[in-house]
Amino acid sequence: MTRQSPADGPAVLLVYFSRPGENYREGGRRDLDVGNTTRLAQMIAGRIDCDRYEIVAADPYPDAYDATVERNRREQEDGARPEIVGELPDLSVYDAVLIGSPVWNTRAPMIIRTFLDRTDALAGMTVHPFLTYAVGEGSVVDDYVRLCPDADVRDGLAVRGEEVDDRGDAVDGWLRGNGLL
Numbered sequence: 001m002t003r004q005s006p007a008d009g010p011a012v013l014l015v016y017f018s019r020p021g022e023n024y025r026e027g028g029r030r031d032l033d034v035g036n037t038t039r040l041a042q043m044i045a046g047r048i049d050c051d052r053y054e055i056v057a058a059d060p061y062p063d064a065y066d067a068t069v070e071r072n073r074r075e076q077e078d079g080a081r082p083e084i085v086g087e088l089p090d091l092s093v094y095d096a097v098l099i100g101s102p103v104w105n106t107r108a109p110m111i112i113r114t115f116l117d118r119t120d121a122l123a124g125m126t127v128h129p130f131l132t133y134a135v136g137e138g139s140v141v142d143d144y145v146r147l148c149p150d151a152d153v154r155d156g157l158a159v160r161g162e163e164v165d166d167r168g169d170a171v172d173g174w175l176r177g178n179g180l181l
Contacts, residue, residue, distance in 0.1 A: 010094075010095030010096045010126070010179075010180075011093060011094045011095050011096070012048060012049070012050040012051070012094060012095065012096045012097075012098060012180065013050060013051050013052075013053060013089060013091065013094045013096070013097050013098070014041055014044060014045055014050045014051070014052045014053070014097075014098045014100070015052075015053045015054075015055065015089075015097055015098065015099045015100070015115065016037050016038065016040075016041040016052075016053075016054060016055065016098075016099070016100035016101065016130075017037065017054070017055040017057075017100070017101045017102075017108075017109060017111055017112060017115075018034075018035030018036065018037035018038035018039075018041070018054075018100075018101075018102065018132075019035050019037075019061050019068065019102065020032045020033055020034055020035045020038070020063075021035075021061075021062070021063030021064070021065070021068070022063055022064050022065040022068075023035075023036065023065060023134070023161060024065060024134040024135070024161075025134070025161070025162050026162065029065055030162075031063075035102070036102065036132040036159075036161035036162075036164050037100050037101055037102050037130075037131070037132045038054070039164045039165065040100060040130060040132055040157075040159055040164050040167075040171070041054075041100050041130075043164070043167075043168065043171050044098060044100075044130065044171060044175070047171065047172065047175060047181055048175060048180050048181055050098070051089070051094075053088075053089045055084055055111055055112070055115055056084065056085040056086070057082050057083070057084065057085070057111055058082070058083035058084065058085050059082060059083065068104075069104070069105070072104045072105055072109060072110070073105060075109075075110040076105060076107065076110060079110075080110050081110060081111075081113055081114040081117060082109075082110055082111040082114055083114065084111065084114055084115065084118070088115070088118055088119060091119055091122070091125065094125065095125075095126060096125065096126040096127070096128060096180070097122055097125050097126070097127050097128070098127075098128045098129075098130060098180075099112070099115075099122075099127060099128070099129055099130070099144070100129070100130040100131060100132075101131055101132075101140070102131065102132050102133065102161070103131055103132070103133040103134075103135075103136070103137060103138040103140055103158075105138075106136070106138035106139055107138055107139060107140060107143060108131070108140045108143065108144075113147070116147055116148065121147055121148040121149070121150065121151065122148050122150075122151040123148075123150035123151060124150060124151065125148075125151045125152070126151070126152045126154065127144060127148055127151045127152065127153045127154065128154050128156070128157075128174075128178050128180070129141050129144050129153065129154075129156035129157070130156060130157040130158075130159075130174070131156060131157070131158050131159070132158075132159055132160070132161045132164060133158060133159075133160060133161065134160070134161050134162075137156075137158040140156065140158075141153065141155070141156040144156075154178055155174075155177070155178075157170065157171065157174040159171075
């Protein structure tokens with residue numbers, strides 16, 4: 001796949017959060033060296049010209065699936081905003097942001113809300129959500145529409161975690177449908 005040059009399309013930032021370690025898989029568990037959302041982000045970045053920014057938690061999430069589920073549940077109940085390592089990117093140089101995350105308890109992890117809060121909810125940006133899930137897609141895209149009222153939130157790409165490596169055609173279709181490929 002050839003990458004587009006910056007002159008051919010919008011300036012794009014690909015932002016994502018992912019967690020390796022023990023993950024849910026069809027009622028069981030499996031250990032991942034690279035998280036599902038990272039793999040999907042890598043696939044996207046291999047197809048378009050974009051800058052990348054990985055959201056990294058200052059307090060890393062546990063490798064164990066059940067411990068991560070419990071921490072996420074508490075963060076959602078408390079409306080937590082987990083800290084992000086390092087400085088956030090300057091969004092003023094981009095036309096579009098692709099933002100990716102897993103679906104945890106039907107929503108994006110709360111660290112995504114930290115990012116949205118600290119970037120003024122992507123005001124004035126075109127936002128292309130992408131997500132990985134185990135059980136279902138949840139309300140992630142609808143949440144972005146609600147949380148980013150001054151952004152143009154487009155249809156999302158949702159890929160079941162264990163199918164990421166086989167979904168290149170879906171990625172291509174989503175990118176083409178959004179004028180990014």
